[in-house]
Amino acid sequence: MRAMVYRGPYKIRVEEKDVPAIEHPNDAIIRVTLAAICGSDLHLYHGLMPDTRVGHTFGHEFIGIVHEVGSSVQNLKVGDRVMVPFNIYCGSCWYCSRGLYSNCHNVNANATAVGGIYGYSHTTGGYDGGQAEYVRVPFADVGPAKIPDWMSDDDAVLLTDATSTGYFGAQLGDIAEGDTVVVFGAGPVGLVAAQSSWLMGAGRVIVVDHLDYRLEKARDFAHAETLNFAEYDDVVVELKKQTDYLGADVAIECVGAEADGNLLQHVAGAKLKMQGGSPVALNWAIDGVRKGATISVMGAYGPIPNAVKFGDALNKGLTLRMNQAPVKRQWPRLFEHIRNGYLKPSDMVTHRFPLEEISEAYHVFSAKLDGCIKPLIVPGTA
Amino acid sequence: MTSGDIPSAYIREKRTPAPSREELRARIPGWGVDLDPADRPSNPKLLHAPDTGAHWDFPERQPEKWPRERSVEHAFVTPVFGTAQPPKGLSGAIRKLAYARFSEGRLAHWMLLVVGDRVDAVANHLASLATSRPDNPITQTGVKAEFTHGGLRSRRGRVDARHHVLDPLVVGGPWVVTAVVAVRALARAGARVRRR
Structure with a gap:
């Protein structure tokens, strides 16, 4: 698969990588259909976050289609259109049981001071992210949600963070x-x-x-x-x-x-x-x-x-x-606000880049060129 | 200054009350729909989550394919963890030391990880020179976008433009320093050989 990889501060490129595999019975593999670059990705890009390893794939804002599910997954099936919160969380630890999904204690071996985040260095758990064609999503029964039929892809991806x-x-x-x-x-x-x-x-x-x-x-x-x-x-x-x-x-x-x-x-x-x-x-x-x-x-x-x-x-x-936002806790109310027209996240999207041009996308967003507010990344459009 | 001119901070009430509910509702779509804290999803803070989707008390453990580095503030390796970029080489050794020796509360932990990152980047840049796809600072930094997305036009009059000039130094500086050190070392070695 094609994936964005980090090569050192200010340097990224697209490389061929193995499609991620199921590593835990509650994993799913998602084929990414749309991703975004977050302002916090720039901290990684600029080399500010300790333990950002060369080869790491960034991206914690993405939506996609379920490609494969692990043996214990009950709530998703292959082909579902899903949105994935940027938090990786188990749904059962002390913190998750109290709604603090962003502070999950079961997903980040590298640190206790932060939970798990996709594509955000090993300090947040060492998970590759969604600026790629495929991504591993742990605890598929807990984090991802099916995107309502009425919701646009742009609104959905902007709800992930x-x-x-x-x-x-x-x-x-x-x-x-x-x-x-x-x-x-x-x-x-x-x-x-x-x-x-x-x-x-x-x-x-x-x-x-x-x-x-x-x-x-x-x-x-x-x-x-x-x-x-x-x-x-x-x-x-x-x-x-x-x-x-x-x-x-x-x-x-x-x-x-x-x-x-x-x-x-x-x-x-x-x-x-x-x-x-x-x-x-x-x-x-x-x-x-x-x-x-x-x-x-x-x-x-x-x-x-x-x-x-x-x-x-x-x-x-x-x-x-x-705190880092416990994303899924916000969704039911935010879905109502979007449906009622009180919020329209997709109005913030200013740029779309194919995955193959992600180096330019990062530069435009980082240097704030061309009136850039929110750039989206579209895999498979080389 | 008369008593009527004294700013709000020095008297009991704000002199300029907020606009009325009617005025705000007419101007802002949805004004006040979450006025009641009970309608705000993160209130109260420690809410016992209803059904998170978890059907376990403690998750099944993911197989550990190598001794997974972990924070010493954890009781054990978490049941689920990332498997991207296992530690290797000199940077891997530095990272493993940071995790094994120092807690997250120690600055040494983080500084070692930062050193590991820089060693990782340099080692990979050098290794890439021996591959069919060496690192290319032009394409990898995306500077091409300066010409396609209005680099000059976008920066005109901006207060942050003065530190943008530092970016090429941050990106290219380590390479220049490395090249100077390498050239000097080679010259010194050459002079030593010639003296013999």
Whole structure:
């Protein structure tokens, strides 16, 4: 089969690989029909995540057709059209039993601090991902779900991570009616977080980024006010001015390890890998909210320590909430919202690349060329 | 400043209340449909999940085809694990040491894994030179897209453009350093041979 493989920081190519095999009775092999590149894939691509091995196939956002099932699989059959959450999880451990699917303890031998994720280095379990023609899906009776007939492929693939994560991020913000919510980052997760904030009763939503085309999307797609941080000497002061010197009631950080806005932090974190990513957006969130506020962190960071302004968080009495999204827990409600027209994830798709051109796809997404917001990868279209 | 100008942060209530429900509902499709926390799927946090689809208390164990590296914070190798890219060579030895010796709480664990990654990349780049498909930094970095997807146009006026110039250094720097070291070593060896 053809599969994207990592060759070292900033370098990937498509190679011929063996079709994955059933390794556990509850495995399924999925033929991938559509995949996406996630902003967090860029952290791997840039060499930020420890134990990213040469030959690894990335991709944790994908849908496909069931190609083969293991002997104990009961809920799926060959030919089913399925969507697969980015979390790999057993459904039965202490964590899964309490709905914390992203924190499963039975799937990641390499680390206890994170659950299992497809195609996201050995730090999340060493599973090859879905930017390929086929992928092994463990616990086929637990994670994947059949795609409803009425749902488009684009909406389905965006539900496997970005949409579910953005919506989950708004939930962790504990938004109350009338709250002012500031969302850092106008990528797919931030756009959905902004939209979801309205569903939870926000009175005002402000999206912060520096890319004008993404801020335009935040205004059109998410009905948000926008703030281009590059236009201000100090974005924190501007946020205070715009909120009558209180600061926002809730912040949702949807940027993660490669935040811009402070050259020193960016170079130390994202380029020199001296910390687990650049915490610029997180520090702005801490300083930009009011005292007693809640910060929801959806941006991904590596396990190496970061220069986070924890003292400010303490002294302001902030509540910091964060996790990888337990994707499938969000789906029933999100299916309703998509069906009712409240959310339309497919509107965020800007680019489609054949798998054979995935190097260009990563470069376009990484360098944010050509108005790119969400690139999809289509296997088998060379 | 008169008392009427004092910002909200210094008085009891916000001076600018949020727009009314009617106004927000008219402007935002679906405004407030998840206002009640009970409608939010991740509330409460520790919800006993109904039926996850699991039909086991503890999953059957996946066969271990090689001594699978694992975090020392785990009691055992998890019943299911990834089998992609088993550790091998020098990078494999470094990775195995990181897992066997240091917990996730130790910086040494992560730094060794980062060193393992760099050794892995260099070893594979060098090994690729002896194959019919050597690594190609032009095609593998996708820079062709600079010409097909508006590289210059897309960067105009952007605040992050100043660190984009570092990317070629991050990608090419290690190769340049390696080449300089190799050339110097060869020159030194040549001079030694000539002296004899």
